[in-house]
Amino acid sequence: MIPAKKLLNTLSEHWGVLELLFKRFKMADFSIKDLQNAIKHKQPTWHNERIYKETNRLLNQDIIIPLAKSSQLEINRAIADFATFLLQEEHLGLAQEISVLVEDLARLGDRLANAGEVEDFDDLRRFSRIMDDRVRKIMKLYAHNENAILNIVEQAKSNNAVQSLQKRYKAVIEAFDEYIEPMLEMIDIRGEFHACFNLIELQISTQIERIEQSGKAYTDKRMLEQLRTRILEMHLVGRESLRKSADMLMPLREELRRNNLITRQAAKVLGLVRKNGVDNMLTAVQPHFVSDAQRYSLGQQRHIVAYMASLVEFEHQEYQLPDQQDVPPFQTPNIPDYNDVKSSFAKRFNTKRKKPQPLLQFLDESYPDLDAEEMLFLYQKLVSDDELEKSQSDEKARFKIAGQYFSLYPYNSQPQKPSKADE
Structure with a gap:
């Protein structure tokens, strides 16, 4: 049995070598040449005989152990667990x-x-x-x-x-x-x-x-x-x-x-550029530096001098940024006004319509050009509106909206009760 004090002294002397092997090979096997190169890297002044002696010392004290039926080596599992604890190299458990x-x-x-x-x-x-x-x-x-x-x-x-x-x-x-x-x-x-x-x-x-x-x-x-x-x-x-x-x-x-x-x-965006071309897609947003006439003709020296002079005299316009409270919440321009949607909903589901219809189906039929996110935005507004009569289904349903599928418990329209005048 190897004395504990002797083992600790060896670990103290060669801790740099063990740390290098541990980080480089990540608990995998390595050759005796790799071990000698690690010792040489940490102790560049040692001669070959000293390196050979220290290699045998690590092997004899079972700090480095050979693999069964192989010439490869590995760090002793107990030493590796100790190094894992010291180096905080733990692996996530379940x-x-x-x-x-x-x-x-x-x-x-x-x-x-x-x-x-x-x-x-x-x-x-x-x-x-x-x-x-x-x-x-x-x-x-x-x-x-x-x-x-x-x-x-x-x-x-x-x-x-x-x-x-x-x-x-x-x-x-x-x-x-x-x-x-x-x-x-x-x-x-x-x-x-x-x-x-x-x-x-x-x-x-x-x-x-x-x-x-x-x-x-x-x-x-x-x-x-x-x-x-x-x-x-x-x-x-x-x-x-x-x-x-x-x-x-x-x-x-x-x-x-x-x-x-x-x-x-x-x-x-790249898909639209490939389909429609760069000029058709980016002409409206690209900065204007030259005229169309200059784009297809060879410029003269006086043109370039005049253009550079205009750049030198360029002054940016002062712009006062609004306060955060004054900035209205962003809303995509494709979404119609909610009051119009609400009015259309009220006209469609009057007392004559007895059969309930999912709100998503109503939006998909009324506004087929909207994206899925915009459709869900209007759906959420209708669901949250207390003035509209609606009911939620107990069964989950699957809807296709703007090419995307959603599974949810849909809200359905509920016809208003007829008034006494209607009766």
């Missing part, structure tokens, strides 16, 4: 790991309550210790996943590879979908986890009160109080860790969303 531990914590809470009812204080102490170990593991997983998300964000920001933003931020989206969203559902205040923690706290508090009343096993009271405090702290730490993780991922996720939106709009 939300299901925490879910399993919390479910086990609930099972142990039931067994602890049963042991307290039959006054089996040996089992009471044993289950308290096991529950304390589960709580510590959950808190370690929170810290581990928070560091892993920090590494994901830093790698996504520092990645200068020539590839799309979608590929660079792929790990960010996966982390949000596989960890953040499941954890948000788990720790919801109306979810099962919150009820589980309340039940465990109640069970432990009941055992503490029972010990105070009976006076038996009074030394175990302190252990139960510490367990209850640690469980409450675990719940608080979990919510805070999840909030920090979401705050780190959300800016990158929003950046990717904006990038996708800009990419779609740019692709739409």
Whole structure:
């Protein structure tokens, strides 16, 4: 058995080499030449004999171990886990790991309550210790996943590879979908986890009160109080860790969303340019520098001098920007006036029309040239208008609007009740 002090001295002397191997190969195997090159890189003054000697030293102390039936090497798994902890190079785990531990914590809470009812204080102490170990593991997983998300964000920001933003931020989206969203559902205040923690706290508090009343096993009271405090702290730490993780991922996720939106709009513009030509599409918006006559003729020196003189004398016009309160909210020019839409709706669904019709169908038939976003904007305005009589369907329906499909519980028109005069 290798003495611990000797092993620690070797790790201290060659920590730079191990850190270089760990970051370069990412837990993969490497050759003995790679190991010697790493030592040479960290100690350029050492001669070959010294490098060979230190290589054997790392191999003999099982810090670097050979792979079975191979000439390749790898870092000892225990050393690699220790380096992972020191370098904060954790990999993101699954939300299901925490879910399993919390479910086990609930099972142990039931067994602890049963042991307290039959006054089996040996089992009471044993289950308290096991529950304390589960709580510590959950808190370690929170810290581990928070560091892993920090590494994901830093790698996504520092990645200068020539590839799309979608590929660079792929790990960010996966982390949000596989960890953040499941954890948000788990720790919801109306979810099962919150009820589980309340039940465990109640069970432990009941055992503490029972010990105070009976006076038996009074030394175990302190252990139960510490367990209850640690469980409450675990719940608080979990919510805070999840909030920090979401705050780190959300800016990158929003950046990717904006990038996708800009990419779609740019692709739409380029498609129109290819179809209609540059002159037809951009003539109205391009800056006017020369006249049409100068565009197709060779300019003379006096023309160029006059043009440069006009540029020198150019002065921009002062423009007073309006205040934010004075700026009306942007509304696309394609959307018709809402009052006209409302009037058309009232005329169409009068007392003579008895059969209800979905509002989206009415908008699609009345304004077929609108885009899907503009159609949904008018739909939302009609739904929110309290003056219109409408009802929501209990069954989900699928609609095609401007070439796009939507699934929702639609609002339908409801004919107004006929007045006494109509009757």
